[in-house]
Amino acid sequence: MKRLVYAIIALILTNNICGATPMEAKEETNNNAAYEITMKQDILVFMMAYPEYVVNAQKGEGGKVYLIMKSGKKILYDDMKKKSQDEKFYNADLQDVLEQVYPLNHDGGLMDINYDPGRVRNYQLLNEVYGYSNEGISKNLVNVSGGGGNHRFNKNNGAADSLKKALKELAAKDVQKSTAQGDYLFPINGTFNYRQISGTGxxxxxAYGIALDLSSNSKDYWKWANRQEGEKRMKAYPKATVNIFENNNFVWGGKWGHFDILHFEYRPEIIIKAKYFGDNKERKVWYEGVPIDENIKGYINNIENSLK
Ligand SMILES: [Zn+2]
Structure with a gap:
């Protein structure tokens, strides 16, 4: 009898330790709600960033969420795997791409070593939008003139048009004066080049024709210089140049822990997320803060209907 009582007490204790307390259950519900909100915001960001390529979202087996592309291809939002930052870099799902928020108004030094917003890329998405091979991508390239030369850039998804606009804005006299032209901007060191990122495969x-390198300096890249040298160069870099590129949906490699200071890359999803969902403030509805027009209203409706 005594043994039975002990067994029951032990059972009660174990249940209390292992089972979820009401507090924990509440926390989990809150976490799930926060996850759902971020997921919807991220899907909306991709729809806004790639309007001609993303046609809808879908909830499939096991609650897995996909972007539906114009071609009919589905791209998984979240593989639900626990990954290190390095693993995310090598095998990013869409959620990984938007996880680290790009610091639009950053005015300090180098980012933490593993803070690389925009350096994580989803290759299924890039292939769908810009081309699947050297040959496929090459067909989408156009010449953008500016900065004393012609630069091959991908015309899809507004990339070449955005570069054209940025170069025009950079050529304005007041910008030239404030950015110490020549030291930082020109000569442009290259745009399209079908190559791999060194040492990564x-x-x-x-290679997609969506990035450009400006005037090169030996302290520009995390493999060429130590963090102290990189930070000095990063802090001296003209803000007007960075602002013009960011306003045209380019991210700057100077805001990566793995710094790449001469590098700018057309990544509308990174800039849109930073602009509208870059803060942690409480929202009345998940899409609060986004400028609502007819298109965006349609995207929100699609998300609400598809991801119930
Ligand atoms: Zn580059």
Missing amino acids: LLSPH
Whole structure:
């Protein structure tokens, strides 16, 4: 009898330790709600960033969420795997791409070593939008003139048009004066180049014709210089140049822990997320803060209907 009582007490204790207390259950519900909100915001961001390529979202088996592309291809939002930052870099799902928020108004030094917003890329998405091979991508390239030369850039999803606009804005006299022209901007060191990122086996964004390198300095890249040297160069870099590129949906490699200071990359999803969902403030509805027009209203409706 005594033994039975002990067994029951032990059972009660174990249940209390292992089972979820009401507090924990509440926390889990809150976490799930926060996850759902971020997921919807991220899907909306991809729809806004790639309007001609993303046609809808879908909830499939096991609650897995996909972006539906114009071609009919589905791209998984979240593989639900626990990954290190390095693993995310090599095998990013869409959620990984938007996880680290790009610091639009950053005015300090180098980012933490593993803070690389925009350096994580989803190759299924890039292939769908910009082309699947050297040949496929090459067909989408156009010449953008500016900065004393012609630069091959991908015309899809507004990339070449955005570069054209940025170069035009950079050519304005007041910008030239404030950015110490020549030291930082020109000569442009390259745009399209079908190559891999050195030492990774992954295609460079230059291979898609969506990145450009400005005037090169020996302290520009995390493999060429130590963090102290990189930070000095990063802090001296003209803000007007960075602002013009960011306003045209380019991210700057100077805001990566793995710094790449001469590198700018057309990544509308990173800039849109930073602009509208870059803060942690409480929202009345998950899409609060986004400028609502007819298109965006349609995207929100699609998300609400597809991801119930
Ligand atoms: Zn580059």
